[in-house]
Amino acid sequence: MDTTKPVRCLLSYSLLDSALCLAFADLVRCIMSKSGAMDLASGLGGKIDKSDVLTAVEKYENYHGFHGGDEEERKANYTDMVNKYYDLATSFYEYGWGESFHFAHRWNGESLRESIKRHEHFLALQLGIKPGQKVLDVGCGIGGPLREIARFSNSSVTGLNNNEYQITRGKELNRLAGIDKTCDFVKADFMKMPFPENSFDAIYAIEATCHAPDAYGCYKEIYRVLKPGQCFAAFEWCMTDAFDPENAQHQKIKLEIEVGDGLPDIRRTTKCLEALNQAGFEVIWEKDLAKDSPVPWYLPLDKNHFSLSSFRLTAVGRFITKNLVKVLEYVRLAPQGSQRVSGFLEKAAEGLVDGGKREIFTPMYFFLARKPE
């Protein structure tokens, strides 16, 4: 007879109990707290009038392949498509990810939050940012990486973003962090930057320039505003060499990521490299960092993974959020259309995990490139 069985049962029950208690506590916290469900509901739709959210969702979805849209139309209307996406998705991002909206290379034993910060420090170290330097963050979100890099390197970072709602939120967070005197935000399109030539000592982009309708056009602008002899570094979202455009399953995954993440078309890593050279950069080194990540970058979203520290990103956490949004929409605390947003974000999570597992997609194709003297 196995005498340890009752003890093991008790242990597993108490673990299950603790997990359920924590999930319940998170549920209560997410309803009551700042950055909780009420903020998710009130932020949903961003700058879009609450009564227009459903129409905006429909317009957004119609840009994509799953709903009959095509790539040329998405590229021609990238500003509208991307801004609608971020107006609709930002409060979900902040609710799930916190202030930094990106994946990260991760070591065993490292928490998701630690890995996200280290991923940002890595960029600052690669660029060799020095105290007092003027740095540009291209496509800065609500400024999580901007605040971290500014404090890490004691530099002045300008966040460039075309989404009004994210800038309003970012300014509020900069003020709270006490860095609003040295760091600022500029609302503009990274394809047409409102800065003179040779303005910045360093430039970086984290999972943002994938929204550009054309990589060369975007890198050329970055090249123009960077000082000669200085560097640009980025983490790009790309299809890898393993992606086969003739494979229907690969194409489905690509479409899921595009619709779920506001992308006109996901480029191959080789296209980014070509565009950098064409824009005039010398590429110092480049690598898909996903290949060396001991903990896969997509793990937080994987259905088979459970974590209390990143609970809201897990399949259970997302299931709770989905139902919470359903209730909030039903009682009219969240605008009509909110459930549809949580639906396409769920599709994105599935596409990202599948793309990551098959190694046909990476969110961390890294390069360090220099503008010649």
Ligand SMILES: C[S@@+](CC[C@H](N)C(=O)[O-])C[C@H]1O[C@@H](n2cnc3c(N)ncnc32)[C@H](O)[C@@H]1O
């Ligand atoms: C996935 S988010 C990443 C945000 C930020 N880098 C971070 O890691 O937290 C992509 C960002 O790019 C911005 N973006 C997309 N297209 C843009 C454009 N044409 N001009 C300026 N910003 C843009 C979006 O508004 C969003 O803030």
